[in-house]
Amino acid sequence: MLDRLMIIKQRFDETSDLIIQPDIISDQKRYVQLNKEYKELKALNEKREEYLALTANINEANEIIADGSDAEMVEMAKMQLDEAKDRLPELEDEIKFMLIPKDPEDAKNVMVEIRAGTGGDEASIFAGDLFRMYTKYCENKGWRTSVVDVSEGTSGGFKEVIFEVSGEDVYGTLKFEAGVHRVQRVPQTETQGRVHTSAATVMVLPEAEEFDVQLDMNEVRIDYFCSSGPGGQSVNTTKSAVRLTHLPTGLVAQCQDEKSQHKNKDKATQVLRSRLYEMELAKKQEIDAATRTSQVSSGDRSAKIRTYNYSQGRITDHRIGLNLFDLDGFMNGNIHKMIDELQLVNNTEKLKETEVY
Structure with a gap:
């Protein structure tokens, strides 16, 4: 040493x-x-x-x-x-x-995508709760957040929201948040007080620079359309919103948050580049997983990683078996203890590997 x-x-x-x-x-x-x-x-x-x-x-x-x-x-x-x-x-x-050797991706900024899953309106509301939780956490960390695209739910929250986070070691901190988040609670619309289970999917994509991934704009279809607000009402009469479709992979990225068509195109391009980069990164992680088994997965969007149980005031992370009982504080952005424990488990596993090899 x-x-x-x-x-x-x-x-x-x-x-x-x-x-x-x-x-x-x-x-x-x-x-x-x-x-x-x-x-x-x-x-x-x-x-x-x-x-x-x-x-x-x-x-x-x-x-x-x-x-x-x-x-x-x-x-x-x-x-x-x-x-x-x-x-x-x-x-x-x-x-x-x-x-312990640092993952070169860890220093990158990220695109976070939150999508409502099973559970209808309640899933959209929960997606909104997660968005608020993460933006509060980022604010506490001194990180900058910027909404890229949003599709609002019919009863509140979001069907989908994409936002950018920039700061120090953002991906290394947030990457373990990727996966399915499940909530168990009585919805506001429930008249008989029954507990419902809903879910939302979180994706954390490391922001890709031009030299990280080759994006040939000749292979991208560009569509322009009018931005829309709540209820589908047109909020402008010019086609400032931009949708990009990467023809070889079918990946789609769009942005309507900015008033400028040029700025929306730049943001959508960044999202598309990050999604392409994440595809390549996922392939690499699959190869790595064949040689090492990690208790803490990062990036498996189909894995149920956490349950938020409102009746018990409990948050359970299923990967490390950790239970926390400050649900109100957690949903207000105080998620550092969970993230610290996830990083500790991951680093401990890496340390064991370096000692073995």
Whole structure:
């Protein structure tokens, strides 16, 4: 571990010098990438320095205890040794987790698609609840959200809503939210107080840059139409909404959130590019799944991952068997504990793999 940390220290020193070079600063893309690497290496280097200081304290305390000539110093050394020995295993685990190779996709921004599933109007309302939950969470994280396309439900909520999230390590944080979310509660329209089960599907697509996926616009059919609001009423008389159809795959993306046809086309193109990229990523994940079994899936849109039980105030994540009992807080965006546990399980599995191989 110390050998790997020494290599990291050398790279940290390199990035510290590079990041202040004028040619790097003038290249915005390179500067952003290098600055991100610098921050990650800085955090690891700080852990390395703490580790070295801790082991030095342990050696010094052992020497004082072995000498035994000063009873007061020996007593202090024993206290120092106990504290250091308690901290050392924790610090080693922290460093091991930080040394796990990061998925290059994790730093990407995402497109989140929420679609109402089984359950009619109640499913649309639940899709709206999930949209509010995620946007609140993103707001708490300081991330930016932007609605790309929306199809409203007849009794509230959404039949479908697509929104973009941009910030730091967005995909690495939200990717485990992909799958089927199930809700058990008494709908507002239910007169006899019976509990209904409804569902909504969440997809989390890493945002694709032009160099990530080749999109030939000659293979894309472009349709323009009027944006529509609640109840299908026309909200403008110009054809500003855009629908793109990728002819080789049949994938469709549309955007009607912006007033400008050009901006809607740009957003729809980004959605289409992300969907194509997600298709390729899904193929790669299938190959990876053949060589490793992960308890926490990311991207399987057909897997039932979580149940929201309103009568019991309980949220259950079926992949890791975790139950939380703060449903009101959870639906108001306080989902960090669930996400932290999912990331911990995933990282623990990765750590086991690195130790095996």
